[in-house]
């Protein structure tokens with residue numbers, strides 16, 4: 417509301433100024449004052465000079481921004497393909513920036529050079545084939561370079577030579593959950609009908625199917641018992657709407673069971689269940705440096721976007737379909753923490769963070785750099801906080817971590833070693 421009021425005040429003031437200027441113009445015309453043609457030379461010169469001042473300020477602010485925020489606050493890419501994306505961008509900047517500075521310099525300098533002069537006649541210049549050729553061919557060549565290098569990089573990135581270790585990333589409002597495929601490097605199937613507190617991804621295993629039946633059957637028998645207890649002859653002693661509510665619920669539970677029987681439990685070979693047994697569901701992504709990973713994305717509710725800023729990777733996460741992205745992290749979290757850019761950046765972050773903590777009477781705390789997976793599609797109230805830490809480490813460190821996790825079937829994990837390289841077909 418306050419913002420709206422401020423906006424209204426600004427808008428009204430702006431309108432008032434425009435109207436005042438109009439009144440002034442009209443009044444001066446009526447008094448036989450200055451009209452456009454009689455603007456003096458010095459006034460023209462002042463305007464021309466102001467254009468040059470504007471140009472210098474404009475260029476200055478752009479150069480300052482490039483120096484201050486040039487790399488998007490992200491430092492050097494932390495993945496193999498990320499370096500390619502960065503050099504593609506750098507190439508594009510080298511093409512765009514000279515053109516930008518040249519055209520804008522000409523724009524402003526010519527305004528100053530060719531101030532209005534009543535004695536000057538405009539040059540009549542109708543056509544030049546040479547010029548036409550020049551400004552058709554040069555931009556075409558430059559655009560061809562931009563398009564071809566861009567396309568080549570895109571094809572490279574989206575068609576990796578090998579398929580990596582498979583990890584599922586599951587997005588929902590407002591968190592991420594990840595699932596490692598385990599030793600077989602095959603993710604078991606999943607179905608939303610099996611989603612429960614213990615099975616957040618709806619992974620299909622014989623155990624979870626039986627668990628789902630047990631829970632549905634229990635609810636069914638509870639309702640049936642309650643209905644039976646309140647029945648005298650053929651009549652229920654409960655109010656009609658209560659009876660209707662309970663019988664509806666009963667029907668819905670039976671349909672739910674039927675859908676699991678028909679859609680999940682039948683017609684799927686047992687090997688599919690087996691594939692899910694050794695999957696590992698986790699809340700934190702751990703990756704091994706220099707190992708290739710293929711991420712498979714799924715969404716529970718609406719479209720999210722899985723964004724790994726430091727790895728220069730992003731992919732839409734769409735309900736009802738699986739999208740994927742393959743990349744290879746090329747430095748560990750520990751190595752990244754030693755980079756000048758990260759040290760500087762986190763020094764500033766810690767200063768601001770602790771200033772705030774002190775103002776709240778809390779003790780200082782040190783925030784360390786971590787790679788992160790974020791949601792990059794505005795998906796609701798807590799979108800800003802939809803993130804998951806990503807830790808890149810050595811194989812030994814990964815082994816220690818993964819062996820502290822639990823498989824879908826309840827067994828503890830035994831690290832399976834580096835996966836064999838699979839050609840991507």
Ligand SMILES: [Cu+2]
Pocket residue numbers: 587588589590719720721791792793794795799802
């Ligand atoms: Cu989201």
